[in-house]
Amino acid sequence: MYNWNWKILWEVSPDGVNTYLQTLINGLGWTLTVALGAWIMALVLGTVIGVIRTTPVKWAVKLCDAYVEVFRNIPLLVQMFLWFYVMPEFLPGAISAYIKASPNYSVIAAVICLGFFTSARVAEQVKAGIQSLPRGQSMAGTALGLTLPQTYRYVLLPMAGRIVIPPLTSEFLNVIKNSAVAFTISVVELMGAARSMQEFSFQVFEAFTAATIIFLIVNGCVILLMRTIERFARVPGFIVSGGGH
């Protein structure tokens, strides 16, 4: 049967410097880098797209709806490959060559890919958050003589921003999990580190158990952090159930 050997974590990995545990921690560093980079991008883009989808400007709404559909209906893995292999070919020769030579291009591609992918989901949540407000609120804004941007700035967004925090928590957890897909374009994040530890040491289950535990810890930390934020941001007396997966 299987031979367990937990000491493997403290043995030196094939890079000759770090222990296997250290390579996993380094992997976690890349996981967080990719996830945070993508998350910032997704929040900015997703908020803009989500807000536009609730405005009365028809053509802009159509355009943003199309944006969301594109990123939601292609598997993340395929999108990764598109950004990594296909995208550089469409750029002018010099830029394309520069990008392909850059050692960190896989990380950049992963951030861009995950950023766009997640922005579509953030946009859905932002839209749902704004639409969950009573219609009377925007009407009241208009009645007061506020322009459309002013209605958003002073009436709708301050409320929606607070309502949308719980569903965004689960999107944040998703972006961390989804960053594992970056391993397919050779970003050595936590999943990739565990996979290479498994390939070199043959200690399959130690590698994956360690990675699983690290993912669970990160998840736990994020949930604790977001609960605190949610407590401060909660709108008293306004109950909105959070969005799921």
Add this chain to the structure above:
Amino acid sequence: MQNFDFEVVMRTWPFLWQGLIFTIEVTLLSALGGVVFGTLLAMARLSSIKPIAWLAGFYVNGLRSIPLLLVIFWFYFLVPYLGAWLIGAKEPVRVGALASCLITFIMFEACYFCEIMRAGIQSISRGQIWAGYAIGLNYWQTMIKVVLPQAFRNMLPVLLTQTIILFQDVSLVSVLSIKDFFGAAQLVATQEGRPLEMYITVALIYFVLCFVLSLMVKKLQKKIAIIR
């Protein structure tokens, strides 16, 4: 920018088609198995017997907090050992690609289907369950004849949306060199040296399929909403 040559797609289409069939097979069978197992998990999570509820919660929340890729690797390596343990063999058993994928996705998607069905069961008023008990049905009869049909119907659009996500997620098994739709395309891309054409084609086909399916789900959602 190199010249496009979509002729390669035509030439290798039978091979890609096989991959697409595999992906659809895995999707449908896993959705079916996942809904059944997920419903049982949901009933366990709502059980008044605390250890059962706790254990199901642990399983569901545990699998939901780690990446699907990690789960795919876990089951790929674990299933042969589990099989050996089940039938008492000394050596790890060999498991085929299809069986391995099915086990993985049923076990994983059951967690997501569980949460959907849990919401569905909770959407049925308690009074109906009491009514079931009052006319002499036991727990299983109340569940199967009264609660689950309604819960299932209320949640049908969400279950189908999750199935579309599952259809996209199956592409991840290509990391195990399994020839699903994307795995097949990846193989052709490397062998023929035509990554651009292959990846663009695959993306387009996935997009069209998923987009049309999601439109159909939206239509169904409206239809169900009117009847209720």
